[in-house]
Amino acid sequence: MADEQDQAESLDDDRVAxxxxxxxxxxxxxxxxxxxxxxxxxxxxxxVAREEPDELARALDEQGSLVAPDEGVHDDTDAEAVAYLAGGEDVGALDADDIATGDTTVRDVVQEREADVPAEEAAVHVVGDEPT
Known part of the structure; x- marks a missing residue:
């Protein structure tokens, strides 16, 4: 019994530093x-009297602005401007029906290249009208 107690106490991580x-x-x-x-x-x-100043904010204030004053601020309201500012090539507008890529063929090809369907998923599938 004493050995079990010693082993249990050795596993304690509640040590107070x-x-x-x-x-x-x-x-x-x-x-x-x-x-x-x-x-x-x-x-x-x-x-408010108990608050301590944020050291990072103070350091950033002393360091100066991260953006040059002449660069200005751009609104994120225009989707085309935001996409242009983010960089990359212009791929055109996305299809309204496909929120993932705008191209249903890409999604179909990806699904065809996936591994075999598990048995559980293969067992649950939609079957056309059954003959009566």
Whole structure:
């Protein structure tokens, strides 16, 4: 029995790193530790006072703009302009009936080249009218 207990304890991954419990309590002075504070949200000015600035945002502000001021901003409303800006060759408009590629023959060829159909899928198929 003792061997089983030792083995079970050796499998525990719930090891606490560092000194626990900490030397001083954490979060005792934080909002929401009393019952009355839990019932109401923390006032916004207090929340804002506790916020810490985002280091990445500060670094980006110091670094400058990622886009040159003369490049301007392009709207993503015109599909042709968006496709042109993204690059690649112009393949023309897609067929409204085929949302995948616009060409039903491509889809048919791909399906024909797939591996054999599994037995479960082959057993479930649509059969024409049965003779009466």
């Amino acid at each position: 560092g000194a626990y419990p900490p030397d001083r309590p954490l979060g005792v002075d934080a909002y929401g530790t009393t019952g009355s504070e839990e019932r109401w949200d923390e006032p916004l000015p207090e929340r």
